[in-house]
Amino acid sequence: MFVSFELMMAVIIAAAVLPAIVMLVYIYRHDRLEAESPKLLRMLVFMGILSTAFAMVAETVGEAALSQAGVTGRAYNFILFFLIVAGAEEGSKYLLLKKKTWRNPEFNCQFDGVVYATFVSLGFALWENISYVMTLGLGTAVLRAVTAVPGHACFGVYMGAFYGIAKRFERVGDKASSKFYRALSLLAPMVLHGTYDYIATEGSTFFTILFFAFIILLFSTALKLVKRMSREDIYI
Numbered sequence: 423m424f425v426s427f428e429l430m431m432a433v434i435i436a437a438a439v440l441p442a443i444v445m446l447v448y449i450y451r452h453d454r455l456e457a458e459s460p461k462l463l464r465m466l467v468f469m470g471i472l473s474t475a476f477a478m479v480a481e482t483v484g485e486a487a488l489s490q491a492g493v494t495g496r497a498y499n500f501i502l503f504f505l506i507v508a509g510a511e512e513g514s515k516y517l518l519l520k521k522k523t524w525r526n527p528e529f530n531c532q533f534d535g536v537v538y539a540t541f542v543s544l545g546f547a548l549w550e551n552i553s554y555v556m557t558l559g560l561g562t563a564v565l566r567a568v569t570a571v572p573g574h575a576c577f578g579v580y581m582g583a584f585y586g587i588a589k590r591f592e593r594v595g596d597k598a599s600s601k602f603y604r605a606l607s608l609l610a611p612m613v614l615h616g617t618y619d620y621i622a623t624e625g626s627t628f629f630t631i632l633f634f635a636f637i638i639l640l641f642s643t644a645l646k647l648v649k650r651m652s653r654e655d656i657y658i
Contacts, residue, residue, distance in 0.1 A: 441571040442548040449540045449575070452652035455531045462528055463541055469522055470545020473514035477546075480510035499623065504616030512577065512611045515542050519585070520604075533655040535586025536579055536648065539607070543578025547571045569637060573618055576644035577611035583647055584610060590658045614640065 450463070484506035493501060523529050523538045551566055588603035618640070621633045 439548060439552065441566070442544045442551065445572060445575040446541060446544050449537055449579075449648065452648055453531075453533055453537050454652055455533065455655050455657065458528055458534065458537055462523075462526065463537075465522060466519070466538055466541040467545035467548070469518040470515060470542040470547075471549040473511075473518050473542065473546050474549050476514040476517075477510040480514065481507055484510060499620060500616075503619040503623070504612065507619055508612040508615035511546065512581070512608060512615055515539070515546055515578070515611075516581065516608045518542060519581070524589070529589055531655055531657055532586040532590050533651050535584075535589060535607075536582035536651055539582030539585055540575055540578035543574045543581070543611075544571070547574035550574075572641055573615075573637070576640050577615050579644040579647055580610045580614060581607045583607075583651055586651070586658075590656075593658045 446467075450457075485502065488498065488501055488506060519539055519542045523534075528534070529538070547570065551571055554566060554570075584603045584607035588600045588607060591597075591603060592600040617636065618633075621629050621636055
């Protein structure tokens, strides 16, 4: 049967978009105290998409500098994935997240941090996924649907958990604690992101097994964190 180009493109885009939408709905439904405005949530998804451009520039510059330094082997991979890639991607998400939400009057519950950071992260994953799937096809969509997209969501959960705590401390005037948890809201997803990429690219049987074990642990702990923080949410 002949399948039109338009239909094929629609299927490919749907396959790229659907995993992110499922994760967004899951997080949104756990915001039990006070739902965020659709306008703000749309803006945060857009901020995530925009952060891909900032990350791409930072990664290009970082990789060029790393190559010029002559670093090779596993040291190269470690610096690339933990500092350059994770730093560029999570740093871009964090900067736009903070710019759009830190002083927003809607940020009045601790769990809001999880919602905001996850929506930014999934905006990033949404655009990244479309780019990969458009280039590499539907087979890529299946793999990324169960690894990369939920992975970005998990990074967002950890970023948002510490970000929400930082906002609570800021509201009570504890600036030192607020800065500490803001730092954790960037460093925690960087470590998780760097670990994800580093293990995924090693290629050996051992690291393949380790990668899937890491994925299962990452997803399960993030889901438990979402449920616990939703259940224990408080106004700030």
